[in-house]
Amino acid sequence: MPLDFIGTVLAEGTHRIPYYEQIKRIAPYLIAGSAIKYWSRGATNTWERKLHGKVYLVTGATTQAMGTSVVLEMARLGAQLIILGREIDEWATDWINDLRDKSENNLIYMEQCDLSDLWQVRKFATGWLDNSPPRRLDGVIIMSGDMEPWGIPRISLPTRRSSVEGLEIQMATNFAGVFHLLDLLQPSFKAQPPDRDFRIIVTTCWLQSLGEVNVQDPLWQNAPYESALRHFASSKLQLSLCMLELQRRITKAIQEEKAGGVERTGLNVSVTLVQPGIMRSPSLRRVLSNGSVTLLLLLYCVVLYPWLYLLTKDGHRGGQNVLYALMTPELEEVNHKDNDVKYISDCKIIKFARKEFVDANLQAQLFANTQRDILEFEKKMAIKRNQTKSNLKSKSSDKT
Incomplete structure (x- = not known):
């Protein structure tokens, strides 16, 4: 049939193709859109390795996207996930069970740790480290993040949303919480055997190029709240910069530690920044x-979605x-010749743009x-929690 049709078109001309004129008008747009x-x-990841027996800590997994x-x-490849x-x-329990069913992997667990709450971060990290011998860990993958609405100029003023402890929510979730978690878990990273390929992967955003570095007030406790975008971009930039220092500190500590007289390079522990791109x-x-x-129903779903579908990637592609x-x-x-943090975008290593x-x-x-x-802030919050407990106890004793 196809050969007969092609032969007819070659012999008698393109007018034998049904709806040829309509196709000729639409085809350039379809080709351009497809391109x-x-x-x-x-890009697509072309590497694959079995993850059976490997243990990973993961944040930002419940997004239903990347x-x-x-x-x-990771679960399909056999990894044990915390x-x-x-x-x-x-909902979280049903989500975990659904993930186990889809991946046919029962080694998937969830533990409570709100990264915007420094107290919860410390509780989790302390519990993780309170094991002898140290628990196996093959990597930490940070995909969590918070981006607040930027507001509509001259229509809506920027609204500052705070964490339970009072920090700006984006600075708490994107920077302080992630920093605190990785900083506290350093003993676990360094305790892993030298033959274990240990990877710390932290996702960032191209908007970090618009951020600012507040060295003297890194938690932005005293900074004015001018826009959600400013705090978001700065939180991502500061986290990325701290990850470069984290790599140096881990490598140096491992190199200085001689286990049984064996010197280690520290290059088995790598910190990597990943920029997934613009996703829906x-x-x-x-x-x-x-x-x-x-606005979600009208602007995003109706007006903008066709363009977003064309110009952005979905969560699977970003992942x-x-x-x-x-x-x-x-x-x-x-293969790692140095201990510099690598920056990955479009499944390849690229260079950092900013001078910082x-x-x-x-x-x-x-x-x-x-x-x-963070230490000073934690002490202040601990005092506040103790005062609250004392007040509650006094009130309950007064009632009795």
Whole structure:
């Protein structure tokens, strides 16, 4: 049949093709649209390795977008996953069971750890470290994040939303909580055997290029709240800079520690920053709709979605960059020539753009000041919690 049709067209001309004139008018647009979509979907991870027996801590897995796509693939490859979530409720339990069924992997667990709450972060990290011998760990994958609506200029004023402890929510979730978790877990990273390929993967955003570095007040406790975008971009930039210093500190500590007289390079522990690209994520929906259900339905779902579908990638495609960072042999110790943090976008290693990424002194000072401020903030919150408990006890005793 196809050969007969082609022969007829060659012999008698294109007028024998049904709806040829309509096809001729539409075809250029279809070809152009397909080419744009092929370009915007991003690169594909071509590496794969079995993850049986490997244990990973994961944040940001319940997004139903990039995070869920990544943990599903990891689970299918046999990894044991400890997923950190804000709450462990009925929905979270059903989600975990569904993930186990889809991946045919029962080694998936969830533990409560709200990254915007420094007290919860410390409780989780302390519990994780309180084991002898140290628990096995093959990596930490940070995909969590919070992006608040930017507001509509001259219509709605920026609204500052705070964490339970009073920090700006984006600075608490994107920067302080992640920093605190990785900083506290350093003993676990360093305790892993030298032959274990240990990877810390932290997702960031291209908007970090618009951020600012507040070295003296890294938690932005005293900074004025001018816009949600400013705090979001700065939280991502500061986290990225601190990850460069974290890599140096871990490598140096491992090199200085001689276990049984054996010197180690420390290159088996790698910190990697991943930029997934622009995705049709819950954060993008929230920003474009300004947090309004009406704008979500009308602006995002009706007006903008065809263009977003054409020009942006979905969560699965964005997750390819995280899987690449997890599986590429480029980050194995035998291939890792230095201890510099690698920056991955479109499934390849690229260079940092901002000058702060080559300023080791700035990164070290930012890291140290963040440690200092978090410790001081935790002490202040501990005093506040104790006062609250005392007040509640006094009230209950008065009633009795």
